[in-house]
Amino acid sequence: MAENDLQDNIEVKAEPAPEKKGKKIGIGYVFLSFIPFAAIMAMQSAAVIPGVILALIDLSKNGQDFDFTLMLKVFNEKYGIFCYLGYCAAAIGVFLLWYYKSFVKKDPKISYKKALGLKPVILTVAVMICTYFTVNGVFTFAFKIFPEAMKKYAELMEMASIGSNMWITVVYGILLGPIAEELCFRGIVFKYLEKSKLHFMFVIFIQAVLFGVMHSNLIQGIYASALGMLLGYLRYKYKTVLITIGAHMLFNFLGTIVAIKTAEAGFTDEVDMILGAVFIFFTAGVILLIAKDKRICYKQEEAA
Numbered sequence: 001m002a003e004n005d006l007q008d009n010i011e012v013k014a015e016p017a018p019e020k021k022g023k024k025i026g027i028g029y030v031f032l033s034f035i036p037f038a039a040i041m042a043m044q045s046a047a048v049i050p051g052v053i054l055a056l057i058d059l060s061k062n063g064q065d066f067d068f069t070l071m072l073k074v075f076n077e078k079y080g081i082f083c084y085l086g087y088c089a090a091a092i093g094v095f096l097l098w099y100y101k102s103f104v105k106k107d108p109k110i111s112y113k114k115a116l117g118l119k120p121v122i123l124t125v126a127v128m129i130c131t132y133f134t135v136n137g138v139f140t141f142a143f144k145i146f147p148e149a150m151k152k153y154a155e156l157m158e159m160a161s162i163g164s165n166m167w168i169t170v171v172y173g174i175l176l177g178p179i180a181e182e183l184c185f186r187g188i189v190f191k192y193l194e195k196s197k198l199h200f201m202f203v204i205f206i207q208a209v210l211f212g213v214m215h216s217n218l219i220q221g222i223y224a225s226a227l228g229m230l231l232g233y234l235r236y237k238y239k240t241v242l243i244t245i246g247a248h249m250l251f252n253f254l255g256t257i258v259a260i261k262t263a264e265a266g267f268t269d270e271v272d273m274i275l276g277a278v279f280i281f282f283t284a285g286v287i288l289l290i291a292k293d294k295r296i297c298y299k300q301e302e303a304a
Contacts, residue, residue, distance in 0.1 A: 029196035030206075036098070036188040037210045040091060040180070044214075047087030051079030076168065084172040091180035099187040099241070107191075108298045115238045115297040121246075123290050124234060128247050130283040131230060132254040135223055137276010140269050153219040169256050178248035185211045185228065186235040186244040204232035227251065230287075237290055239297040 055075040059066065075083075114120075143151075185207050193203040212225030231244045 025198060026196040029192045030198070033189045033192035033196070033206065034210070036095065036184045036192075037214065039094070040184045041214060043087055043091050043094075047083045047090070048075075051075050051083040054079050081167050081171065084168055085176070088172060088176035088180050092176065092183065095180060095183035095188060099183055099191075102188070103191045110240050111297055111299045112240065112242075114295045115240045116243060117295075119293065120238050120243060120295075123286060123293070124243055124247050125250060127230065127234075127283065127286040127290065128250045129254065130279045130286055131227070132251060132258070133275045133279035134283050135226075135255075135276075136259070137273050137279065139223070140272040140276065144269070149219070153217070173256055174249055174252045178252060179245055181211070181214075182231070182241050182245045182248055185214075186231055187241045190232065190235055190241075200236050204229055204236060207232050233287075234290070237293065237297075 052071070052075055055071050055078065056066070058074050058078070059071060064070065142149075189207045189210060190203060193206055194200075196203075198206075208225045208228030208231075211228035211231075212221040215221045215224045231247060234247055235241060235244050
């Protein structure tokens with residue numbers, strides 16, 4: 001009898017421990033992340049259609065045949081600023097409300113003192129400046145290696161001619177556009193992907209690719225995706241879209257106003273490429289410093 005009891009005890013102790021279940025991926029949240037992407041694309045299209053129609057009417061009144069380049073010129077000179085302002089107003093309003101209702105009210109509170117402290121701000125400014133010179137050098141080098149492809153891209157940007165209208169450049173390109181895009185991609189898209197329980201690198205990668213696709217041409221899409229990866233990493237580290245809005249504004253400022261001033265100062269292609277090569281190492285160094293920043297940006301009592 002004693003032997004049977006001992007045998008039962010041994011068998012009970014020998015039972016394997018239950019296996020730990022892995023983290024389930026919320027596919028529904030991954031699909032939801034594509035909705036704000038589709039929304040911003042639809043808003044952009046809807047905003048420019050009235051301006052395009054008015055530009056075509058102007059050409060028709062002047063007895064001119066349809067010419068795509070001329071139509072874009074009329075659009076940017078007369079109607080572009082209003083279309084872009086309308087798009088930004090709608091996008092900022094919709095995405096701000098969406099982001100606040102879906103995430104800000106429900107998620108742990110951010111310690112803005114830590115997220116937007118002196119060190120994060122300095123590192124963010126430094127990494128965006130370094131990234132600008134790196135991208136500028138890479139683009140200059142690409143022009144030398146793939147002259148035809150880059151020439152077509154330059155012609156496309158010139159036809160769009162956003163940079164030729166200073167009001168559109170400042171109001172849309174530097175100020176309001178980044179707010180709308182960051183609320184969409186590093187705000188809503190990022191949070192849906194984060195809630196899906198994907199690894200943070202997949203979260204950063206997916207939102208960056210969607211950000212690149214939004215720019216609607218291959219070359220601009222490639223560097224926008226690379227920029228989206230960096231902005232996504234800043235969003236992951238510092239837990240707030242405010243820091244990526246500031247970073248995005250700074251990058252666009254460097255890519256427009258500063259680019260114009262350096263060109264006027266007589267920077268040659270060789271100088272741009274040398275600066276690009278040097279700043280690759282600075283960019284990597286600053287990213288490493290950001291990665292080593294261990295601050296906890298959620299408020300402790302809320303995150304517990």
